[in-house]
Amino acid sequence: MKMKTFYPDDVPLKYMHQSLLGAIGPRPICFASTVDSDGVRNLSPFSFFNVFSGKPPILVFSPARSGRTGHTKNTYDNVLEVPEVVINVVTYDMAEQMNLASSPYDKEVDEFIKSGFTPISSEMIRPFRVAESPVQIECKVNEVKSLGDNPGAGNLIICEVVAMHVDESKLNEGGLIDQEKIDLIGRMGGNWYVRAHGSSLFEIHKQVHIKGIGVDALPEHIRLSKELTGNELGKMGSLESFPSEKEVEDYCNANKTNLNIATVKELLDQHQTKEALMLLMGMK
Numbered sequence: 661m662k663m664k665t666f667y668p669d670d671v672p673l674k675y676m677h678q679s680l681l682g683a684i685g686p687r688p689i690c691f692a693s694t695v696d697s698d699g700v701r702n703l704s705p706f707s708f709f710n711v712f713s714g715k716p717p718i719l720v721f722s723p724a725r726s727g728r729t730g731h732t733k734n735t736y737d738n739v740l741e742v743p744e745v746v747i748n749v750v751t752y753d754m755a756e757q758m759n760l761a762s763s764p765y766d767k768e769v770d771e772f773i774k775s776g777f778t779p780i781s782s783e784m785i786r787p788f789r790v791a792e793s794p795v796q797i798e799c800k801v802n803e804v805k806s807l808g809d810n811p812g813a814g815n816l817i818i819c820e821v822v823a824m825h826v827d828e829s830k831l832n833e834g835g836l837i838d839q840e841k842i843d844l845i846g847r848m849g850g851n852w853y854v855r856a857h858g859s860s861l862f863e864i865h866k867q868v869h870i871k872g873i874g875v876d877a878l879p880e881h882i883r884l885s886k887e888l889t890g891n892e893l894g895k896m897g898s899l900e901s902f903p904s905e906k907e908v909e910d911y912c913n914a915n916k917t918n919l920n921i922a923t924v925k926e927l928l929d930q931h932q933t934k935e936a937l938m939l940l941m942g943m944k
Contacts, residue, residue: 673727673812678849681707686846686854690721691758692817693746693779693787694738696767701779701788702734703761703771705750707847708814717821719747719799722807722814730811734767736804739817743801744785747819748793751843752855757792784822794827794842865898872898882940887921892928896937903938911935912942919943 668676681687690709694702708722723733739745750758754777761775772779772788779788782798789796799819807814832838844856854860875883875897883893903911912919919939927936 677727677812681847682849685848686856687848689750689758689845689847690719691748691750691754691761691790691793692721692723692735693748693790694735694744695742695787696734696738697741699786700768701770701772702738702767703775703777703790704733704735705758705762706735709747718802719797719819719821720816721747721819722816724814725809725811727812730809730813732815736815736817737767739801739804742786743804744787745799745801745817745819746782746785746787746789747797747799748790749795749797749842750845751794752845752857753843754790754792755845755853782823789825794830795837796825797821798823798825870900872900873902877902878937879941879944881944882937888924892925895928895933896940899933899937903934903941908938908941911938915939 666679671679687707688709690706692702692704692706696702704723706721706723708724710720712718712720723736725732735745757775757777761771761777763771763774765771765774771777772790778791780791782789782796784798785800787798789798799821801817802820803816803818805816805818807816826837830837830841832841839856839861842856846854846856848854875893878893878896882888882896915923919942921943924936924939924943927933927939
């Protein structure tokens with residue numbers, strides 16, 4: 661792998677910015693609804709955004725200064741006047757209207773009207789929610805932290821959730837948001853987005869409650885195999901313990917026709933990780 665190395669002070673802002681956006685993604689989209697002190701509405705998307713705490717529930721987004729003029733965004737100006745914001749999630753069906761709302765309209769222009777979204781009143785704060793969004797999060801602004809005055813400098817808007825509204829049709833049987841139903845999109849570099857839907861979704865079981873044996877503990881003929889990917893090794897390294905010698909012997913005797921790498925990969929795809937490891941251990 662041949663790496664290209666560059667340093668922020670040695671490249672133009674545009675190149676640095678585009679390189680960051682091309683590398684850090686997909687980024688969730690904060691579709692922020694704010695008002696100024698006169699009640700003028702503003703609606704704008706930002707992809708410098710994420711969740712940072714559960715208790716208190718904290719979201720942070722950054723309406724950066726224009727890279728061309730250094731001017732601040734209307735959203736930033738509004739939260740200084742009225743420290744409240746609704747963060748609406750963006751789904752695939754909202755993508756083009758959301759993009760339209762990102763246009764550099766003058767302050768007095770209402771992006772709800774321009775983009776065709778429906779404003780609905782919030783319960784706890786003054787800014788309006790986007791009716792078409794399946795998750796609308798009312799927030800108070802705890803802090804606004806400027807990262808500089810130069811073009812491209814960010815402004816961290818640190819928000820605390822005071823109310824959250826979720827479309828019940830997007831919930832699973834356990835009452836949680838169903839990732840296959842919500843159909844979120846994320847921001848990539850350039851004009852590219854990604855859709856979290858269908859075959860693009862995949863599950864990885866978290867290692868929160870167990871300590872995996874680790875890739876380093878796998879037998880050498882498995883660990884150094886050129887036929888196994890890093891993901892496949894990672895799956896096997898996530899097992900809590902090795903199968904016993906008897907388990908390996910019994911399983912391989914019962915599956916003699918399957919002692920091949922193709923079957924191992926099929927088992928790993930089906931999350932039958934222990935079985936895949938037993939076959940590999942029997943193939944030495």
